[in-house]
Amino acid sequence: MSAPVRKKRVIRRVEVASTRRISPGVQRVELTGESLRTFAVPLPACHVKLVLPGPGESEPTLVDGPDGPALPDGERRPVLRTYTPRAWDPGSLTLTIDFVLHPAPGPASRWALAARPGDRLAVAGPGRGYERDPATTSLLLAGDETALPAIATLVATAPLGLRMTALVELPDPMDRQPLTGAVVTWLPRTNGEPAGGLVEAAVMESQVDGHVWVAGEAAMIRRLRRHLLGTGVPAERLVTRGYWKAGEPNHTDGDHGQD
Ligand SMILES: Cc1cc2nc3c(=O)[nH]c(=O)nc-3n(C[C@H](O)[C@H](O)[C@H](O)COP(=O)(O)OP(=O)(O)OC[C@H]3O[C@@H](n4cnc5c(N)ncnc54)[C@H](O)[C@@H]3O)c2cc1C
Numbered sequence: 189m190s191a192p193v194r195k196k197r198v199i200r201r202v203e204v205a206s207t208r209r210i211s212p213g214v215q216r217v218e219l220t221g222e223s224l225r226t227f228a229v230p231l232p233a234c235h236v237k238l239v240l241p242g243p244g245e246s247e248p249t250l251v252d253g254p255d256g257p258a259l260p261d262g263e264r265r266p267v268l269r270t271y272t273p274r275a276w277d278p279g280s281l282t283l284t285i286d287f288v289l290h291p292a293p294g295p296a297s298r299w300a301l302a303a304r305p306g307d308r309l310a311v312a313g314p315g316r317g318y319e320r321d322p323a324t325t326s327l328l329l330a331g332d333e334t335a336l337p338a339i340a341t342l343v344a345t346a347p348l349g350l351r352m353t354a355l356v357e358l359p360d361p362m363d364r365q366p367l368t369g370a371v372v373t374w375l376p377r378t379n380g381e382p383a384g385g386l387v388e389a390a391v392m393e394s395q396v397d398g399h400v401w402v403a404g405e406a407a408m409i410r411r412l413r414r415h416l417l418g419t420g421v422p423a424e425r426l427v428t429r430g431y432w433k434a435g436e437p438n439h440t441d442g443d444h445g446q447d
Pocket residue numbers: 234235269270271272273286287288289290291292293294295296297298333334335337338383430431432433434435436437438439440441442
């Protein structure tokens with residue numbers, strides 16, 4: 189059997205259209221550019237790779253090849269980080285990204301905080317999102333603040349009649365966002381709880397009778413996956429995604445929570 193062919197991700201040069209702090213822990217940055225004319229969001233909870241300028245650079249280093257911009261190898265390779273298209277408006281060519289301003293800022297969260305209209309970067313992707321089983325009648329969505337953009341797209345695109353429960357852990361109650369159509373429990377870490385602990389406990393206490401989508405810190409996601417499989421949730425009804433890993437910069441975007 190031949191190996192599956194991995195589709196090359198298109199890299200598009202874009203610039204910042206606007207940026208604002210929408211809540212204490214979230215910087216919303218809108219990106220635009222003519223290159224986005226061929227962009228599309230295939231499924232909710234998909235992701236893009238942001239290609240960021242390095243220190244002292246006004247734009248990321250890219251090489252122009254026959255198929256458009258490409259990433260250079262070696263030391264010139266720019267910084268990449270993974271984010272969720274929170275919104276995409278093909279009319280105005282506006283791609284919205286919500287950056288969590290987490291307590292150990294890396295290049296992406298630092299960049300988002302400093303970004304100004306006209307700043308240049310590139311977007312690679314999008315990568316695959318969540319393909320809903322059309323037969324499902326109930327969906328449990330759970331995660332931390334990095335999962336909220338994906339959860340918001342999952343809720344916004346759900347068909348009428350799908351019963352959705354969302355368990356969302358946040359650093360601050362003011363980081364809540366409307367999730368119309370889902371029964372939402374917000375889990376703010378108001379007493380200095382460690383990241384992931386509240387949503388982990390809430391999922392473990394939940395009765396699961398349908399499909400589950402959960403994303404957040406990688407070690408917590410592994411524990412939850414083991415727990416859910418152990419309580420009889422079939423693997424094909426379960427999507428678990430490690431979105432970041434404590435102590436590890438640039439955690440892989442291919443972490444599906446398996447041991
Ligand atoms: C498919 C996918 C979609 C994602 N979507 C989003 C999104 O829409 N919005 C979003 O904000 N993030 C999202 N993330 C998570 C984001 O990619 C990571 O948080 C990323 O590490 C941030 O990059 P950075 O440069 O700020 O920090 P890095 O340089 O990657 O890491 C620096 C340090 O910060 C720690 N760290 C990273 N993230 C967090 C965090 N949230 N809380 C506490 N410590 C952290 C790391 O462990 C490391 O020690 C997504 C991840 C994936 C895989």
